[in-house]
Amino acid sequence: MRSALLALALIAGGADAADASYGEHGMALFGGKEGLYASHLPMFHAPHDYQVILQVHLADPATDAALRRRLDGKTALWTIAPEKFELSRLAPASAAPLRQFKADLVLGHFEQGGKTQFAAANVVVDKVLMYRQLSPAQKASADASYVQIGGGKQRYLVKRIDSRPDYDHIVSYAAAGGASTATVTLNKQALQPPDAQALATALHVPTGAIHGTVYFYTDDLK
Known part of the structure; x- marks a missing residue:
């Protein structure tokens, strides 16, 4: 449309x-x-x-x-x-x-x-x-990198789109006081988003600090 x-x-x-x-x-x-x-x-x-x-x-x-x-x-x-x-x-x-x-x-x-x-x-x-x-070129990546948005307790992870096909993913989470705002990188599992445990481990926070997905979509990034 x-x-x-x-x-x-x-x-x-x-x-x-x-x-x-x-x-x-x-x-x-x-x-x-x-x-x-x-x-x-x-x-x-x-x-x-x-x-x-x-x-x-x-x-x-x-x-x-x-x-x-x-x-x-x-x-x-x-x-x-x-x-x-x-x-x-x-x-x-x-x-x-x-x-x-x-x-x-x-x-x-x-x-x-x-x-x-x-x-x-x-x-x-x-x-x-x-x-x-x-880039419109077909490309595979072994990693999924997420940039952190926000510098306080309430933060978001937004996946950096770097492959084709890929997925658009935004996650809400609660950061610990003084936590780093550095990019978080995980092993990519095809077009499946990382689960809460994997995100929590990468961020060094309890699993309960991962509030969940705000947005996830693959159809526009094939």
Whole structure:
């Protein structure tokens, strides 16, 4: 569906359509009181061939506080259905950085029956935590590397997409005080996510500190 929308935009022409990264860039939304984050749902083709993670907040303070209370480290899936924009504007060296965008905030997957909870919210981009283009080449990796998002007790692990096929995976966990924020690497088991015990061992935390999966998807990364 996203490809069809891009094709219509290209036919229509205009400045926006000239950028190959222009499109509707759905994102997984997660976080809570300590931080609010958005992870672009990537594919191996334009305009979605980038892994991007943002730290964000909502422009309206009351809506921002309400959203953080509802998320608050939980593993229920929320997604962002934004207005169209050029993903390239989130690149560190962009000449026209994207500072904010309007989006529906959806409980569930916005393309798979999710229900809008906050419509047309103004999402402010505080920081780009990751911006990297994905290679379309077939590649196998023996390891699964996870970057840590958040520096306090409530943290998230986001898998670095480095193979094809691969999987998109976000995990919520509780860190010990003063814990390292270094990347965590585990042995990869094909397209199966690591279990809670393997993650806990790699992080040096009790298994109960692994709250669970926020997002896991393979279909778009074949």
